[in-house]
Amino acid sequence: MGTKKMGRPTDNPKPHQMTVKFDEECKNIIEEYSVQENVSKMEAVRRGVKKLAVDLKK
Numbered sequence: 001m002g003t004k005k006m007g008r009p010t011d012n013p014k015p016h017q018m019t020v021k022f023d024e025e026c027k028n029i030i031e032e033y034s035v036q037e038n039v040s041k042m043e044a045v046r047r048g049v050k051k052l053a054v055d056l057k058k
Helices: 024-037 041-055
Strands: none
Touching (some): 024 041
């Protein structure tokens, strides 16, 4: 029987995981942004990805 893991409830689950490698410049930008905006590095990356939406061809 599978038991459902209990965790903190959320309105925005993040079930997808990706592994990404960054060069030194990108790593530094993400770290500086996350400190400046007081967010996690992953939140900084998510914000950057969302900014790419304007470049998508529809």
